[in-house]
Amino acid sequence: EPEVTQTPSHQVTQMGQEVILRCVPISNHLYFYWYRQILGQKVEFLVSFYNNEISEKSEIFDDQFSVERPDGSNFTLKIRSTKLEDSAMYFCASSPTTPTDDFGPGTRLTVT
Amino acid sequence: GNSVTQMEGPVTLSEEAFLTINCTYTATGYPSLFWYVQYPGEGLQLLLKATKADDKGSNKGFEATYRKETTSFHLEKGSVQVSDSAVYFCALKENSGGYQKVTFGTGTKLQVIP
Numbered sequence: 001e002p003e004v005t006q007t008p009s010h011q012v013t014q015m016g017q018e019v020i021l022r023c024v025p026i027s028n029h030l031y032f033y034w035y036r037q038i039l040g041q042k043v044e045f046l047v048s049f050y051n052n053e054i055s056e057k058s059e060i061f062d063d064q065f066s067v068e069r070p071d072g073s074n075f076t077l078k079i080r081s082t083k084l085e086d087s088a089m090y091f092c093a094s095s096p097t098t099p100t101d102d103f104g105p106g107t108r109l110t111v112t
Numbered sequence: 113g114n115s116v117t118q119m120e121g122p123v124t125l126s127e128e129a130f131l132t133i134n135c136t137y138t139a140t141g142y143p144s145l146f147w148y149v150q151y152p153g154e155g156l157q158l159l160l161k162a163t164k165a166d167d168k169g170s171n172k173g174f175e176a177t178y179r180k181e182t183t184s185f186h187l188e189k190g191s192v193q194v195s196d197s198a199v200y201f202c203a204l205k206e207n208s209g210g211y212q213k214v215t216f217g218t219g220t221k222l223q224v225i226p
Contacts, residue, residue: 099144105155
């Protein structure tokens with residue numbers, strides 16, 4: 001059964017550095033998402049992406065964040081200048097036209 | 113806006129006990145409802161779902177019924193096992209349009225002791 005994959009599984013970076021989190025959604029899915037979960041807290045929506053553009057973003061998704069689908073398979077989340085409070089688990093998800101999303105295993109980002 | 117409220121944890125049960133985790137929601141339309149499970153150190157896994165009123169989702173002995181009249185989607189299991197220890201998230205997604213985001217509750221940690 002196809003799965004959403006994410007790399008790396010754990011990323012450690014210093015404050016102020018740029019990071020790129022990568023996701024490979026399921027191949028026939030049309031909608032792509034990023035969510036974040038700060039340790040021990042709820043899962044929060046960041047952004048949704050459809051037809052090569054952002055369809056919705058939350059207030060968390062400020063100018064430091066960007067998303068891109070550089071080719072037919074990858075979907076990336078870039079944080080330009082990381083802050084300590086960006087430390088979290090980042091989940092990628094994708095969905096076809098039905099309401100059920102497939103979530104990836106997550107990337108744990110640690111900002112020191 | 114949409115919101116999901118679920119009971120505070122942690123919930124500690126003995127093996128073979130009956131489990132209920134309460135979940136209520138607020139939505140502007142007619143959402144699909146979900147329970148996700150997160151085992152320690154792992155990602156989110158879809159446990160079960162229901163897409164319309166009175167539907168019952170079930171999986172691995174867990175079940176939940178979509179109750180529109182009480183806007184609830186309580187998770188139940190008749191006999192829990194130690195391996196069910198995890199965090200359970202209730203969630204909803206609007207059915208109108210494919211790019212609707214998932215709105216999660218705060219999660220309920222379940223600990224099952226032998």
